[in-house]
Amino acid sequence: xxxxxxxxxxxxxxxxxxxxxxxxxxxxxxxxxxxxxxxxxxxxxxxxxxxxxxxxxxxxxxxxxxxxxxxxxxxxxxxxxxxxxxxxxxxxxxxxxxxxxxxxxxxxxxxxxxxxxxxxxxxxxxxxxxxxxxxxxxxxxxxxxxxxxxxxxxxxxxxxxxxxxxxxxxxxxxxxxxxxxxxxxxxxxxxxxxxxxxxxxxxxxxxxxxxxxxxxxxxxxxxxxxxxxxxxxxxxxxxxxxxxxxxxxxxxxxxxxxxxxxxxxxxxxxxxxxxxxxxxxxxxxxxxxxxxxxxxxxxxxxxxxxxxxxxxxxxxxxxxxxxxxxxxx
Numbered sequence: 001x002x003x004x005x006x007x008x009x010x011x012x013x014x015x016x017x018x019x020x021x022x023x024x025x026x027x028x029x030x031x032x033x034x035x036x037x038x039x040x041x042x043x044x045x046x047x048x049x050x051x052x053x054x055x056x057x058x059x060x061x062x063x064x065x066x067x068x069x070x071x072x073x074x075x076x077x078x079x080x081x082x083x084x085x086x087x088x089x090x091x092x093x094x095x096x097x098x099x100x101x102x103x104x105x106x107x108x109x110x111x112x113x114x115x116x117x118x119x120x121x122x123x124x125x126x127x128x129x130x131x132x133x134x135x136x137x138x139x140x141x142x143x144x145x146x147x148x149x150x151x152x153x154x155x156x157x158x159x160x161x162x163x164x165x166x167x168x169x170x171x172x173x174x175x176x177x178x179x180x181x182x183x184x185x186x187x188x189x190x191x192x193x194x195x196x197x198x199x200x201x202x203x204x205x206x207x208x209x210x211x212x213x214x215x216x217x218x219x220x221x222x223x224x225x226x227x228x229x230x231x232x233x234x235x236x237x238x239x240x241x242x243x244x245x246x247x248x249x250x251x252x253x254x255x256x257x258x259x260x261x262x263x264x265x266x267x268x269x270x271x272x273x274x275x276x277x278x279x280x281x282x283x284x285x286x287x288x289x290x291x292x293x294x295x296x297x298x299x300x301x302x303x304x305x306x307x308x309x310x311x312x313x314x315x316x317x318x319x320x321x322x323x324x325x326x327x328x329x
Contacts, residue, residue: 216240273306
């Protein structure tokens with residue numbers, strides 16, 4: 001005997017829906033109760049739910065790291081752009097002005113990446129930025145203790161401000177990275193793979209920035225010989241740390257292999273490249289008298305930094321899994 005009943009003949013608990021098995025033989029009709037519109041809680045791996053931001057799906061601690069980076073980078077860009085060489089508006093006196101504007105580009109890049117990370121839908125799409133923040137914060141803090149003289153020429157609170165800001169990131173960024181990778185990270189499935197051009201330009205950026213970064217940190221005299229103007233030790237080593245951190249982030253992006261999850265680096269690349277290209281043009285008075293060869297080296301690095309923009313612009317049109325889910329929601 002086959003029995004078929006309509007679901008609305010039985011009472012339905014509020015907030016729940018019924019899944020019906022129709023055509024059950026033997027006169028036994030079974031209904032399975034399924035909660036309606038109740039998503040499963042995020043798990044920490046130990047059975048405990050974890051809070052995420054209701055607007056982006058990121059943990060509040062991840063958002064804190066990203067927002068802290070942006071706020072501090074905005075302050076640095078303003079002081080280095082509008083008061084280059086000042087003894088009062090930055091934690092050390094950066095000379096010449098070309099070097100101050102170079103650091104302003106570095107911090108402007110941090111603003112772009114921080115904002116992109118804040119807008120990311122979840123940890124997977126923000127983590128490449130957190131990798132960059134973690135490496136840069138730790139390395140820059142360690143570098144500070146080996147180049148203290150420029151700080152000591154200023155009032156003590158300048159160094160205290162610098163170390164406090166980086167200490168916050170040194171403590172929070174690595175902890176957030178490890179914690180979130182254990183929860184949501186690792187080797188994630190590639191939904192929209194990088195194109196060959198994106199992979200190639202990312203590899204070029206990683207290699208060029210790694211070479212320049214190592215030279216600036218460990219062989220500053222060699223770096224200065226190839227640079228269009230002379231860079232002071234602290235400025236050069238901070239620049240080297242930034243370049244090295246970017247090389248690590250690009251290596252992570254190539255390992256990840258997903259176009260959407262690595263998009264922040266590709267979006268920031270042309271902006272950073274353009275700003276770097278403007279520095280020698282805006283400060284010709286700071287250049288060496290015979291800086292032709294050095295300018296060739298400089299702009300080769302600029303092209304490598306900006307090259308991933310080509311991979312982004314020439315990528316075939318696609319709809320990511322995130323976009324598809326957003327439209328269907």
